[in-house]
Amino acid sequence: MQVIGIHIGSSFAEVCLMRENSKGQLTQAGEPVYLYLPRQTLKSSLPKVLSDFKADAAFVTTQFLERLFDFRLGGSTAQVVTSGCENWPFLGSSASQRGWIHPTKTQPIAARELSFPVDERIDSAGRVITPLDETSLHPIAEKLKSSEIKRVCIHFLNAPANSAHQNQAAEFFKTQGFDVFVPPTCADLTEAHRWRRSTLEASFSGTFEEIRADLEKGLEGLLPTEAIFFRDRGNFQAPAKTSRVGSLFGLDEILVSHFPKATAVLDLGLESWRLVTRKKQSSWESPWGCIEAEGSTRFDLRCQPTSLLEKDSAGDVVIHPKKEGFEPGPLCFGRGQKFLVFDLFSEDLQQHGGVKQQMPESGVAKKEFFLTTLCRNSRTKDPAKLLKRLRSDVLESIAWDVQVHAEEGPLVIHGFFAPLLGAGLKELMPDREIILNDEASASLTAKAGRSHQS
Amino acid sequence: MIRFEAGLLAEDLSKDLHSWCWMVGGQLLRSHCLTGLEAGLLPHGIQIATQFFPLKKGDLVLLKDPQVGGPGRDRLALVQCFREPQGSNPGVFMASGFYAPTTLGMKLPPIPLRVNGEVNEAVMAALGPCEPRLRKEIASQDRIRDLAMKKAFQSLWTEKALAEETSREKRDMKEKISELPEGEISAELVCGKELIRVRLEVEDSQINFNFTGTTAGSIHALPLAATSGIVRSTVREWLGWPRALSAACASQMSMSTPTGCMLNAPSKNSCEEKLGTSASLLKAAVEAALHRWDRRVNRGLTNYFDAKAILQFADRAPFSISIPSGSAATDASEGQSFFDQRALGMGFSPEKLEASCPVLVEQVDERKETTAAKEKSTGGPGLVLSFRLLEPGKLYWENPPLYRVTGKKEQSALQSSEIEILRKGTAVSGNADGSFALEKGDIVTLRSGSGGGLV
Structure with a gap:
């Protein structure tokens, strides 16, 4: 039995080829391969990576959140809402900064002009007050078709008490050829959270489908599409059945179940650093506001590989709360213009087969030059000392987040940066049992998939 | 350089609560509330609770009446002892306020709710429909206590570390205030027969508020503790500073509030009826002064x-x-x-x-x-x-x-x-x-x- 494990992020995809040994265990058939997606597509790169590897199945986890920030969500998603509440999804948005004087909203999740009121009403006990007249849906469908809108969310008040109207409208739009999304039922959360969840599900769909199509083309002729499985919060699924929002959490669930004795898993991935704990949560504070999303608790660390390093007013270079992306990326990638946390580790990473090809000599020289210039204008004049201090700040910041957010107990440090930062973190948290795991995420994905299949 | 401080830990752990306060060794570590009202009331609540009840680790006191640090109206507050004072280790206490609409109009004195691990179930039952919310708040506080008091953070809770933190904070805040324009400005808010007179003075890295001339309350009134929280929170929000209050805020932002005026109401006034409106009037008055003083935006x-x-x-x-x-x-x-x-x-x-x-x-x-x-x-x-x-x-x-x-x-x-x-x-x-x-x-x-x- 041979399988492929793939973890697809916003800018990188990690591919691991796995082979079953004589004891029936999956082992890596080679080093994991890292594809830099702005330059290498899955479609063109996967055939080269696989070469003559004959796989029986591919198991995929995704985490493409950053990619979604690049464009406004919901441009092609419509909402059909109980009349009188058609503006509620926009007024009930979460605050990204609360307060009296300068409150700010989270990013809009959908377009207001694509919210359509429908006369229907069900009360909190589930009694029908105003029946849904299906003929009122026809003009909406016509308008959506003429605007080439393909996805429709049905948001009716009190649908969890009686879903008759919701089902009727969903059926109507399905027969009209639309992709229909209905909110999940969750007793603890309000309609705002549920509606936001289904709108996100619909809005993520486009990006998910792009990834899926790219992947399927990359595996064309090597693997039938029925043998490709995506992991969402529940389990591995055929792509069509995978929850788009849930797929962002697939790896979290794999990590928690792969290390059953750990209180928390610190995932120091190539693109993002986060802490996943065993504690369950019913909601997720997404960049678009709180949504219904049950599963293990995830905390995104304050310091990320793409955190900006900048001089503060006192002349000290500090880790800035602002995060950049991998496009154009850190200075050492050659095209970036900003000094990022990733750059602090570029020397060590040059030895790493996975990303060294993304770091041309000119990029590394650029980083050195930038560091020297930064030193000239900051309080620490020696580049080596500054580098050492900033690396220690990164470790302290991570340790602080772990100590604050993880209950006492064993901690697993996993991911791309685990071999680089693990020892330092162990020193900073002497009271905690720390287990280092340098296995690639794609390898864990493959093992979880294989175990699910068997 | 990353700072490992008890104040930052308190902020981190409490960020999901609506209003909260930490007192260590009888001194304010941090308090926070969006309206500012409970940012002032809760520290007072901890003082009252610890004065009347000898709290041990894990003990809880329930507060309601704003004159004794409770949030009043449709809200409740819980004070918990995270650590009793032991030798040179100061006592650590936390309070949090939460929305309990079904307690509207209910009069409650401070009540011990959990002593030696035993919850007073009779009080719980008497609180009726808000009991599940209360239990949730207790669970949140217990989780915060376990995280804050674990071994890894013991060094943050020593007298020495806390004294260093406080003096560093005062120095930082002095520096921040010294960057602001100096001067003296007055503003007034008139509401029926009531008047709030504010004189704001910024001098020598110090912000002073003088409320002399403010009338006694006929409809609106605030306990002094509430006034203190509202004024300091409003200034910090206006300046775009982190809104949680600390001991440094009290030392660098002084207030002169004559006894008996509506912002320092005597305890015989219940203050509860119009607590929210009174708080909003004070915020509007403080903002009127800030508008005249800080013309940068x-x-x-x-x-x-x-x-x-x-x-x-x-x-x-x-x-x-x-x-x-x-x-x-x-x-x-x-x-x-x-x-x-x-x-x-x-x-x-x-x-x-x-x-x-x-x-x-x-x-x-x-x-x-x-x-x-x-x-x-x-x-x-x-x-x-x-x-x-x-x-x-x-x-x-x-x-x-x-x-x-x-x-x-x-x-x-x-x-x-x-x-x-x-x-x-x-x-x-x-x-x-x-x-x-x-x-x-x-x-x-x-x-x-x-x-x-x-x-």
Whole structure:
């Protein structure tokens, strides 16, 4: 039995080829391969990576959140809402900064002009007050078709008490050829959270489908599409059945179940650093506001590989709360213009087969030059000392987040940066049992998939 | 350099709570509340609780009355001992306030709720429908205690570390204030027969507030602890500083508040009835002074008066509705309006309203009336909520007070919140005490006001 494990992020995809040994265990058939997606597509790169590897199945986890920030969500998603509440999804948005004087909203999740009121009403006990007249849906469908809108969310008040109207409208739009999304039922959360969840599900769909199509083309002729499985919060699924929002959490669930004795898993991935704990949560504070999303608790660390390093007013270079992306990326990638946390580790990473090809000599020289210039204008004049201090700040910041957010107990440090930062973190948290795991995420994905299949 | 400090830990661990306060060794470590009200009341609550009850680790005291540090009205607060004082290790205490609408009007003295691990179940039962919320708050506090007091953080809770932290903070805050313009400015807020007079002085890295000349309260009143929290929180929010208060805030932001005036009400006044409105009036007065002093950013007046109503039906707990007013405009941006901009954990939901009361929501929207003619930057529009009564009931409407402040001329007037009740198409007027007797089929429309614009 041979399988492929793939973890697809916003800018990188990690591919691991796995082979079953004589004891029936999956082992890596080679080093994991890292594809830099702005330059290498899955479609063109996967055939080269696989070469003559004959796989029986591919198991995929995704985490493409950053990619979604690049464009406004919901441009092609419509909402059909109980009349009188058609503006509620926009007024009930979460605050990204609360307060009296300068409150700010989270990013809009959908377009207001694509919210359509429908006369229907069900009360909190589930009694029908105003029946849904299906003929009122026809003009909406016509308008959506003429605007080439393909996805429709049905948001009716009190649908969890009686879903008759919701089902009727969903059926109507399905027969009209639309992709229909209905909110999940969750007793603890309000309609705002549920509606936001289904709108996100619909809005993520486009990006998910792009990834899926790219992947399927990359595996064309090597693997039938029925043998490709995506992991969402529940389990591995055929792509069509995978929850788009849930797929962002697939790896979290794999990590928690792969290390059953750990209180928390610190995932120091190539693109993002986060802490996943065993504690369950019913909601997720997404960049678009709180949504219904049950599963293990995830905390995104304050310091990320793409955190900006900048001089503060006192002349000290500090880790800035602002995060950049991998496009154009850190200075050492050659095209970036900003000094990022990733750059602090570029020397060590040059030895790493996975990303060294993304770091041309000119990029590394650029980083050195930038560091020297930064030193000239900051309080620490020696580049080596500054580098050492900033690396220690990164470790302290991570340790602080772990100590604050993880209950006492064993901690697993996993991911791309685990071999680089693990020892330092162990020193900073002497009271905690720390287990280092340098296995690639794609390898864990493959093992979880294989175990699910068997 | 990453700072490992008890204050930062307290902020990190408490960030999901609505209002919270940490006291260590009898000194304020951090307190926070969006309105500022409980940021001042909770430290007082911890002092009262520790003065009257010898709290041991894990013991809890329940607070309600604002004169003894409780949050009053429709809220409750819990004080917990995280660590008793032991030798050179100072005692660590935490308090948090939360929304408990069914306790509206309930009078409660401070009550020990958990002693030696035993919860007073009789008190729990007496609190009725808010019991699950109370248990949730206890669980949150217990989790925070376990995280804060674990071995890894023991070095942060020593007298030495805390003293160093406090002196560092005072130094930082002095530095920050020294960057602000110096000067002296006065402002007044008049509301009926009541007057709040503010003199703001910034000098020698110190901000001083003098409220001499403020009248005694006839309708509105605040305990001194509340005044302190509101003033300091408003200044910090205005300056864009982190809003949690610390001991440094008290030392670098002094206040002179004559005894007996409405901002330092004697304890015989309950203060509870108009606590929220009184807090909003004080914030508006402080902001009027800040507008005249800090002219770096041109901005409209903040509307601190949300549309507030309480619905009551037979055999049901009262339900309070609060619809936020729009936010103020600045030169750079127009104001916004959205429902969940202030109250963490008490956000409005049409389904929640219908599940709690026999009503049917007919409309949730933005107010369509323009806030003022020819505004350069418009304030955030108010919101509108309409619902139909399915059973007879009663509604209490908190009228926004008619007040006037000394502001800048380029600011437009605020639009205030309104209520409208229609019975078979005809408007119904309320009683003198602000209550309305409602009949089945009545349509109630609540509208919140706009934020200030710039003309």
